[in-house]
Amino acid sequence: MMNSKPSWQAGLALVLCAVAMATVPILTAEATAPMSSGMTSLVVGLIALPAVASFAMFSGLASAAVLFVGAHGAAWLLISGIAGNEGTARMPYFLLLAAAWLLAWRCVAVLSAIRPVSTQVRTLLRLLIPAIFGAWILIIWEAVTRGAGVPFILLPPPSAIAARIGNSLPILLADVRQTIFKAVLFGYIVGCASGFAVAILADRVPFLRKGLLPIGNMVSALPIIGVAPIMVIWFGFEWQSKAAVVIIMTFFPMLVNTVAGLAASGHMERDLMRTYASNYWQTLFKLRLPAAAPFIFNALKINSTLALIGAIVAEFFGTPIVGMGFRISTEIGRMNVDMVWAEIAVAALAGSVFYGVVALIERATTFWHPSVRGGRA
């Protein structure tokens, strides 16, 4: 196995441990609950032993497991040790954090080098690697904001954001219902459907295509979000004005992509349909729309992101007292940044789920496309 050989990550982690040991204590004298020297040794041990062990020649999986336990155990101890002692961390704290992170890095490197035979293990690895990656963003964020005592206003630690989410579920739910289930979904469906319908119409009527397409291309590139205040004047404070913004934002990408997709089928395929004396609609449904599917899904994915941005930002310009954008703009004014971050986290989650669902449907529908089946054209 090539996986368990000396690595610079483990080596550097050992060096960092040594420097940390030489510069203890971990916390300053002001700490109300200083870390015991036993605790410090435990952290160092959790990092140093796996680092040394990973030099030994055992299998990639075992080495990854040891590294995983060491890195996350050490991080856990550091973070729980800083609780109540915010802002008192000294250099060794950050050195040990960096060493733990290096172990996690090594762990991911070892895992990516594994070539598993069974598909289940492969799927597991494909999920595990980004999960470790994401977890470390949160770990470092948590440990650094607490250790260095970063002001809450600037950047609250993830644990505080999570606590805020847990305590404000009813509010967050009401905001999601207002913004996502009303403005975003309605606007997205209407915007995409009308963009699609107009694209078919433009395909039938050449003068529409010649007139509308250049405008569509131009408008697709504009920051349409600027029309939000006008939509509020036109359609009032309720979610309808936000849906209108979303409709305008999603309409043109769908129009432009669908028209491009309808031109994507090959000459030979179209000639083939002609030899069957196939009529316009038969050719559309049996050839041109399936060939356009990758383009249409592209628009659906772009639009899932645009719709969320559009609805949230549009709420900055006036809403009833509910909605994700409304909450963000009012809570930031009241210095409740954890609530702002809670909304951002919910928006990120909702956006990922939305995009993920569209991408899954895409995979199922355009399974034949070389980019999906991973084959040649």
Added chain:
Amino acid sequence: MLMTVNQATATSVDQNAVVEARKLGLTFQTNDGPVRALADVDLTINKGEFVSFIGPSGCGKTTFLRVIADLEQPTEGKISINGMTPEQAREARAYGYVFQAAALFPWRTIESNVGLPLEIIGLSKAEQQERIKRTMDLVNLSGFEKKYPWQLSGGMQQRASIARALAFDADLLLMDEPFGALDEIVRDHLNEQLLRLWRQTNKTICFVTHSIPEAVYLSTRIVVMSPRPGRVTDVIESTLPTERPLDIRESPEFLAIAARVRDGLRAGHSYED
């Protein structure tokens, strides 16, 4: 030549003529000026014939087939298909066309690709199934019904595209270098199958190729063409029997016809510079 009475569609004076071209010409208007792809083509193709078109690249073979298929409009002369204009013939679904590439739809399985023209005609599901099965058997593709085109080799894809044209069940089959991209062994095999199929179904076949042995092996008549402008320089009747094993290609009779085709091609070339 084998001739049966042409039913239904024939309104032409000559009951046996499937394709009749008179002084046919086609000039493409391109950015570099006009290109005469076809000039003065006079040709009659009768029912049940297997006619090959051979000639150097750019001599208008594809263009001629496309004019028959109403995919291009001639600029001079006249052409009739079963006594109709090409457009009427196309609307009447008088022919099946096999393109140079298989042109299968990657989102459809092989059987549903073969069934595509049948869906468009609006046949019943049962009739579709029956025809799909029959033509897939005919081209030896049984067992691959549920596969997707990209899961098949090039030769199998081309066979599927032939099955698709056959499922259509028109009396006229237009084939534009269908085996051009395949290797020799697959090609021999498909040539044999095509010949067997033609004998079984009694279709009229127009077959474009630039391989002399392929043209001689398959055809009852070989049309030699030459470029700039594309025109017919020779029409050679084959004296080979209808029953043609692959080794007929070593017979003196076969070689004599091949030599005549080669001479015809050379004569066509001598017009140039």
